[in-house]
Amino acid sequence: MAALRVLIAEDQVLLRSGIARLLEDAGLQVVAEAGDADELLRKARAHRPDVAIVDVQMPPDHGDDGLRAAVRIRRELPETAVLVLSQFLEERYATDLIGDDAHGVGYLLKDRIIDVESFVDAVRRVAGGGSALDPDVVARMVGRPRVDDPLDALTPREREVLALMAEGHSNRGIAEALGVGAAAIEKHTTRIFHKLGLTATANEHRRVMAVLTLLRAR
Structure with missing residues (x-):
């Protein structure tokens, strides 16, 4: 290679x-x-x-x-x-x-x-x-106040998962970071995609779109 x-x-x-x-x-x-x-x-x-x-x-x-x-x-x-x-x-x-x-x-x-x-x-x-x-940049984006925030529908745990997703971690990496099983992260990511209206595209594309939603939210 x-x-x-x-x-x-x-x-x-x-x-x-x-x-x-x-x-x-x-x-x-x-x-x-x-x-x-x-x-x-x-x-x-x-x-x-x-x-x-x-x-x-x-x-x-x-x-x-x-x-x-x-x-x-x-x-x-x-x-x-x-x-x-x-x-x-x-x-x-x-x-x-x-x-x-x-x-x-x-x-x-x-x-x-x-x-x-x-x-x-x-x-x-x-x-x-x-x-x-960078985790510090993601933390600031997740924590800042916004009007009509699309992230409001997410639970605190789902916000954690989205933040780690934005840093570039795989589901396995997120599971290790949070000390939970991979199946639990799969469920969280599925709920995140659904709540953000990202249900009709391939999984990798949905991860990218979820990150963009985080970046664009004001």
Whole structure:
């Protein structure tokens, strides 16, 4: 099986090199590195990596240049998954990045890199077409007050399950996190889909749509 091909975009050279070393030690292939948003776009188009790992704040303007480049990559190169790293807990970054499609996309705080196993798992999950949202971002989205909230119909346990689903966990992973059986999680996810009106599509698509419902709820 061919190694996942990764592009890393980070303007801090030491951090970029560190991420590259972590991924290569885990068996992934780093095909290119970029230090600014323009270089990121050029190298993404040239190498067509399986996944691009992108810092939000990059040159040339040191604003959200990396995020805007990541959104552009998602639009121009749909076969390339995108995992964005940020120092800041910003819901807007996550919602701008994901848009209307939660396939092959992730948003993590940079602190998560310290947990190497979880970080590499997130890279692989996103590259495989899944999603990976930072737990702190998900917690803020689930907990904030909203008007006409579609999540109001969910029980506290169902909200927990949806939050873990948004982080990218499988039903088995959710069951392990909550200390319950897989059958119980199957029942919770079925109820979530029903309450959110997601009963007529394939299971994987419904998981993505449930995550989008969480992101869009205001």
